[in-house]
Amino acid sequence: MKTLKAGIEQAWLPIILVLVWWIASEWWWHSTTDPKKVFLPPLSQIWGAFVTEAASGNLAANTFASLRNILLGLLVAVVVGVAVGTAVGSSRAARMLLNPYLQFARSVPQVALVPIIIGAFGLTWLPKIWAIAIACVWPILLNTVDGIRAIDPAVQDMTKAYQFTRPLKLVRVTLPAALPQIMAGIRVSLGIAVVVMVVSEIYGSTEGIGYFINYEKGLYRGPETWMATLVVGLIGYLLSLAFLLVEKTTLRWYHESAQ
Amino acid sequence: MLIDSARPATKAVRVPTPETPWYRTRAGLLLGRVAVGVFLVLLWWLADALDVLPDTLLPSPLSVANAFVTLTTEPDFWFAMLQTVSNALIALALALVVGIPIGLVLGLLPKAERATRFLLDLGRSFPVIALLPVMILLLGVSSQMEILVIFLAVLWPVLLQTIYGSRRLDPVVRDTARVYRFTLPIRFLKVLLPAASPFIMTGIRVAGSLSILVAMAVELLAWTPGLGSDMGRALVDERPEIALGYFFWAGVLGIALNALLQFLEDKILVWNARADQGATNA
Numbered sequence: 033m034k035t036l037k038a039g040i041e042q043a044w045l046p047i048i049l050v051l052v053w054w055i056a057s058e059w060w061w062h063s064t065t066d067p068k069k070v071f072l073p074p075l076s077q078i079w080g081a082f083v084t085e086a087a088s089g090n091l092a093a094n095t096f097a098s099l100r101n102i103l104l105g106l107l108v109a110v111v112v113g114v115a116v117g118t119a120v121g122s123s124r125a126a127r128m129l130l131n132p133y134l135q136f137a138r139s140v141p142q143v144a145l146v147p148i149i150i151g152a153f154g155l156t157w158l159p160k161i162w163a164i165a166i167a168c169v170w171p172i173l174l175n176t177v178d179g180i181r182a183i184d185p186a187v188q189d190m191t192k193a194y195q196f197t198r199p200l201k202l203v204r205v206t207l208p209a210a211l212p213q214i215m216a217g218i219r220v221s222l223g224i225a226v227v228v229m230v231v232s233e234i235y236g237s238t239e240g241i242g243y244f245i246n247y248e249k250g251l252y253r254g255p256e257t258w259m260a261t262l263v264v265g266l267i268g269y270l271l272s273l274a275f276l277l278v279e280k281t282t283l284r285w286y287h288e289s290a291q
Numbered sequence: 292m293l294i295d296s297a298r299p300a301t302k303a304v305r306v307p308t309p310e311t312p313w314y315r316t317r318a319g320l321l322l323g324r325v326a327v328g329v330f331l332v333l334l335w336w337l338a339d340a341l342d343v344l345p346d347t348l349l350p351s352p353l354s355v356a357n358a359f360v361t362l363t364t365e366p367d368f369w370f371a372m373l374q375t376v377s378n379a380l381i382a383l384a385l386a387l388v389v390g391i392p393i394g395l396v397l398g399l400l401p402k403a404e405r406a407t408r409f410l411l412d413l414g415r416s417f418p419v420i421a422l423l424p425v426m427i428l429l430l431g432v433s434s435q436m437e438i439l440v441i442f443l444a445v446l447w448p449v450l451l452q453t454i455y456g457s458r459r460l461d462p463v464v465r466d467t468a469r470v471y472r473f474t475l476p477i478r479f480l481k482v483l484l485p486a487a488s489p490f491i492m493t494g495i496r497v498a499g500s501l502s503i504l505v506a507m508a509v510e511l512l513a514w515t516p517g518l519g520s521d522m523g524r525a526l527v528d529e530r531p532e533i534a535l536g537y538f539f540w541a542g543v544l545g546i547a548l549n550a551l552l553q554f555l556e557d558k559i560l561v562w563n564a565r566a567d568q569g570a571t572n573a
Contacts, residue, residue, distance in 0.1 A: 038405075045406040071428040125314045129323045133331070139549060140542035141504040143420075144522060147511055148534060151526050152348035226418045227508075234423065234512050242421065249424035257425055265417040272416040 050075075073254040078262070081255040090244075091260075095267065097239040101157055101232075102225045102271070105164025109221055113169045114214060117176025118206065127177060134174055142167035142224070143231050150236045157239070160232040167228045168221035175217025179210030212286050215279050222275055226268045241267065350532040358536035368521070368540075375510065375517035376544065378434055379502035382441035386498060389442075390449035391491060395483055397450075398457025415451060419444035420508050427513055437506065437515045444505045445498035452494025456487025492556040499552045503545045518544075 057074035085091040120126045120134075146163045153159035187209065191201045207214075233242025241264050248256035280287075313319035332352050338344060339351045362368045397404050423440055430436040460483060468482045510519025522537035 041402070041405045042408050046409045049410075068429070071425070125312070125323075128314050128320060129327050132324060133327065136542060136546065139500065139545040140538070141507045141545055143504055143508045144511065144519065144538050144541055147523060147526050148348060148531065148538070151531075152345045223416065223418075226416075227420055230418045230421045231508050231512065234420075245421060245424050249428060252428070254425075254428065257428065261421050261425055264421040265413065268416040268418050269413050272412070 070252070071254045073258060077255040078259045081253075081259040082263075085256065085259065091241075091263065094239060094241045094244045094260075095263065097157065098229055098233065098241040098264075098267070101160045101164060101240065102222075102229050105161045105228070106168055106218070106221060106225050108161065108165035109168035109172055109225075110218060112165070113172030113217070113221075114176050114207075117173040117214075118180060118202070118210075120173075121177040121180030121210070122206070127181065134170070134177075138170040138174060142170075143228055146228060146232045147235055150232060155236045155238055160229070160237070160240075163232050164225050164228045168225050171220040171224070172214065172217040175213045175220075176210055179213025180206060182213070183209045212283055215283060219272075219275060219279070222271060223268070226264075226271065230264060347529070347531050350535065354532035355535045355539070358530075358533045359539055362533070362536050362540065371516065371518050371521045372540070372544065374434070375503070375506050375519065375541075376548075378438050378515075378517065379441060379506045379548075382438045382506075383445055383495075383498055383502050385438075385442045386446045386449045387495065390446050390494075391453050391484075394450045394453025394491075395457045395479065395487065398454040398460075398487070399483070404454065404458070411447075411451065411454075415447045420505065420512075423509060423512055432513050432515055434515055437509045437513070437517075440509050441502050441505045445502045448494045448497040448501065449491070450494075452490045452497075453487060456490025457483060459490070460486045489560055492552075492560060496549060496552045496556065499548045500545055503541065503548060507541055 054075045057072075058076060060072075061069060061074040082091070120130055145166060149159050149163045149166075153162070183206065187205060191205050196205065229240070230242040230245075233240035234246045237243040241260055245257055245260040245264065248260060314323055335349070335352045339346075339349055343349075397407060419440060422443060426436050426440055430439070464482060464486065468478050473482065506517060507519040507522075509515055510517040511523050514520045514523065518537055518541055522534050522541075525531075525533035525537060
């Protein structure tokens with residue numbers, strides 16, 4: 033009963049807005065004579081485009097290509113970011129020496145690298161994965177450094193007193209202790225990955241949902257362009273929801289100990 | 292400035308040694324950092340000399356440095372930078388004007404916050420750059436279109452941080468303001484806004500970096516005038532060293548904007564830093 037009430041409290045506005053959008057866009061479409069109205073199609077036509085493209089398998093194939101690029105790029109970024117971040121974070125000297133360079137790398141607008149990478153390596157999917165990985169690695173790396181730096185000195189002393197071996201300390205102490213920070217870094221990177229995916233596919237690609245949007249735009253097909261744009265938004269939303277779930281399960285011990 | 296801030300917990304325990312390690316002295320650290328920079332450039336130079344990566348991706352460091360400096364002598368470059376910066380800042384200002392009032396109100400009204408939660412989550416995770424094609428269809432390729440796209444991207448960090456800040460208002464403070472019958476404008480400007488401002492400033496800083504990034508992306512993809520389109524043109528002309536020069540200037544721009552916003556934050560929130568210090572000293 034309580035969850036039902038909470039559901040209604042959160043759902044009523046989105047539902048009303050969709051209904052208003054559906055009716056108002058339909059009404060506007062039939063009352064205006066502006067020739068540019070084809071670029072602002074009613075929601076019913078956008079839905080129609082979705083049904084057609086979903087049935088043809090076109091949408092699924094492009095969505096799959098985009099998801100593959102995001103996940104593989106993110107995977108590379110996590111492996112490199114956590115490995116390098118652990119090495120840098122464990123050494124005070126390395127931290128202090130590299131700090132200005134890491135801060136600069138994070139501040140550079142990474143999407144601007146996309147055309148350089150695609151220009152050099154071509155339109156296939158591998159360069160896009162590199163572009164996503166290069167853009168996503170910095171938040172993960174810097175958060176890993178911060179997470180390891182913030183480990184309680186008493187814990188460090190304890191591992192020394194009990195003479196933990198290096199691998200044991202890394203797997204059992206260092207990485208779990210830094211995990212909440214690392215996960216926060218990955219969450220930031222997930223958003224970056226979706227943006228870089230879209231940019232790389234609009235800039236130069238032969239597949240993917242960003243390519244699909246740009247292709248339909250080139251044909252001046254309003255409903256298809258809008259539909260694919262909304263699908264990208266939905267992908268971004270669902271990915272962040274999925275990651276929230278992953279975060280909750282992997283960090284259960286952390287949240288439980290905080291209570 | 293450094294990553295390492297003092298750790299009060301260990302300070303008392305650690306016995307000060309007479310010889311501090313080289314990286315803890317000012318000169319040693321500076322020298323070490325320069326050495327790292329030289330090493331990175333050498334690595335780059337070596338990779339270029341051995342042709343590890345194609346020249347279109349990694350031109351020689353010297354040619355990039357040359358392009359980086361030469362750009363500053365060209366009036367067109369400064370004009371492009373002005374366009375990118377002004378588009379980003381106009382969008383940022385619009386996001387503040389729209390995002391802060393809405394955020395303050397949503398933070399105050401739990402019912403409204405719950406009703407808009409789905410929309411906020413959707414908006415936050417929406418890759419706004421994907422709206423570029425429909426925006427081009429609707430508005431054509433123009434700076435106004437670019438500003439609109441940047442605005443739609445930077446609105447979220449400002450809005451969400453304002454909601455967090457506004458929700459955190461101490462109930463005692465809120466009740467006090469009510470008991471003293473502060474008028475609504477005063478309650479907003481003198482009670483709610485200062486209480487939420489540390490959170491809002493964080494949102495503005497995030498939005499600042501994001502605004503340059505989105506501006507570059509729009510300019511690269513839609514060729515609206517600015518640093519991004521000039522960079523794209525250099526790539527089409529097969530001058531990767533000039534493109535990388537633009538890329539590094541965009542990085543400088545991002546850092547400068549971040550530093551400026553940090554400076555403003557420290558100025559505006561002096562009372563906040565003081566309160567923090569008081570808390571840690573106690």
